[in-house]
Amino acid sequence: MSLAWLAPILVLGLVIFVHELGHFLAAKWTGVYAPRFSIGFGPALWKKRRGETEYVLAAFPLGGYVRMASRDDETMAAIEGGRPESQVQGKGAGRGAGEGEARPADWDEEAMVPFGPKPVPEHRWFESKPLWARLTIMLAGVTMNVLLTLVVSTGVFAYYGRAYVPAVVDSVVADMPAKAAGLQKGDSIAAINGQPVKTWSDLLNTVTRSAGKPITLEVVRAGSPLSLTMTPVAQAGADAATGKKVMVGRVGAYPMDRVERDRLGLLEATAAGGQATWAMGTSVIAVVGGLVQGSISVKNLAGPVGIVRTSVAAARTGLESLWALIAFLSINLAVLNLLPIPILDGGQVLMTIAESIKGSPFSVRTRENVMRIGLAAIVALFAVVMFNDIVALFR
Numbered sequence: 001m002s003l004a005w006l007a008p009i010l011v012l013g014l015v016i017f018v019h020e021l022g023h024f025l026a027a028k029w030t031g032v033y034a035p036r037f038s039i040g041f042g043p044a045l046w047k048k049r050r051g052e053t054e055y056v057l058a059a060f061p062l063g064g065y066v067r068m069a070s071r072d073d074e075t076m077a078a079i080e081g082g083r084p085e086s087q088v089q090g091k092g093a094g095r096g097a098g099e100g101e102a103r104p105a106d107w108d109e110e111a112m113v114p115f116g117p118k119p120v121p122e123h124r125w126f127e128s129k130p131l132w133a134r135l136t137i138m139l140a141g142v143t144m145n146v147l148l149t150l151v152v153s154t155g156v157f158a159y160y161g162r163a164y165v166p167a168v169v170d171s172v173v174a175d176m177p178a179k180a181a182g183l184q185k186g187d188s189i190a191a192i193n194g195q196p197v198k199t200w201s202d203l204l205n206t207v208t209r210s211a212g213k214p215i216t217l218e219v220v221r222a223g224s225p226l227s228l229t230m231t232p233v234a235q236a237g238a239d240a241a242t243g244k245k246v247m248v249g250r251v252g253a254y255p256m257d258r259v260e261r262d263r264l265g266l267l268e269a270t271a272a273g274g275q276a277t278w279a280m281g282t283s284v285i286a287v288v289g290g291l292v293q294g295s296i297s298v299k300n301l302a303g304p305v306g307i308v309r310t311s312v313a314a315a316r317t318g319l320e321s322l323w324a325l326i327a328f329l330s331i332n333l334a335v336l337n338l339l340p341i342p343i344l345d346g347g348q349v350l351m352t353i354a355e356s357i358k359g360s361p362f363s364v365r366t367r368e369n370v371m372r373i374g375l376a377a378i379v380a381l382f383a384v385v386m387f388n389d390i391v392a393l394f395r
Contacts (some may be wrong), residue, residue: 008311013061014042016061017026017064025067031130033068034056034067036066037066038056042059043059044059071126131353131356136354149334150277152326154271164262165260169185169188169189170185172254176233177231182228183230183251190218207249207251211233211235213231214230232249233251
């Protein structure tokens with residue numbers, strides 16, 4: 001099987017694994033009993049119990065969960081996405097096997113449920129931990145996804161260098177300011193409005209925000225410097241981060257189809273990785289804000305099929321593109337998990353803080369109703385992105 005077809009599994013698997021690993025490590029660190037760590041849902045393709053945890057690789061790798069001991073096992077199952085132990089083994093998290101109940105093949109008389117008869121001590125329940133510990137567990141998945149984005153981005157910059165398109169003109173458009181000012185193919189742009197220029201992005205950033213304002217380009221042509229003045233015209237464009245329609249400045253010039261690279265040391269690569277992580281994170285936040293405000297259509301959202309197609313395309317382009325996609329999807333997962341939707345980490349954080357302010361936990365009925373609302377929101381979103389994926393396939 002080629003890398004291109006393995007790519008979706010590698011991309012989704014790594015991003016999900018890192019997220020769930022964050023929850024799992026935080027649970028272990030704070031002393032919460034975690035009997036199951038699962039990547040994927042549905043029938044188990046592979047499972048192995050080591051110590052007090054069963055590790056599972058399931059058939060549908062579109063998510064995962066960490067099972068944690070809870071005062072109310074049903075609610076915790078909904079939080080992490082797994083079924084309660086009462087449905088899996090015929091008993092709750094704090095009870096042993098009764099008469100006539102089936103025992104798992106690896107039943108251990110010295111183990112806690114669901115692997116043995118011993119009840120889970122109350123001090124190892126999720127709810128028994130102080131507020132800071134519970135918030136740490138909930139936010140650990142998001143934190144790990146941010147760290148994955150930072151590490152991958154830093155690694156890409158350290159190994160491949162910083163890629164850029166040099167500020168060299170390939171073509172100019174007739175009846176546009178660049179042509180009228182005398183800009184020609186092969187011209188190397190050294191400065192714009194007195195500011196040095198190295199990359200085409202440097203040039204584009206200034207031109208984009210200069211609609212209707214004269215700009216001066218310092219150009220090197222056949223080794224000789226010259227100065228050209230032009231006024232960008234306003235045209236309809238799209239914001240690079242959000243896709244929102246905006247008016248931008250354009251002069252009608254296009255760059256050479258050539259990529260160059262700056263080699264970076266570890267410190268420079270780390271700084272560049274941090275900047276890339278911040279830029280990706282803020283762009284995702286901007287998109288979410290645009291969706292809420294209605295300035296960005298839900299038609300722009302992609303689902304699992306879209307991710308698979310993008311992963312295959314990235315893998316065919318090369319490992320650099322595949323790593324970049326992993327970084328972008330990881331920061332997407334981090335930001336989206338912070339949304340105040342009950343079934344997501346952000347919603348659980350709000351519920352936990354609200355309970356702390358209230359001074360007592362919400363009733364089981366209240367938590368179940370809130371979870372149903374969150375699940376309905378996720379199902380609705382999933383339906384929208386799947387519809388978009390199907391439409392994109394037909395296109």
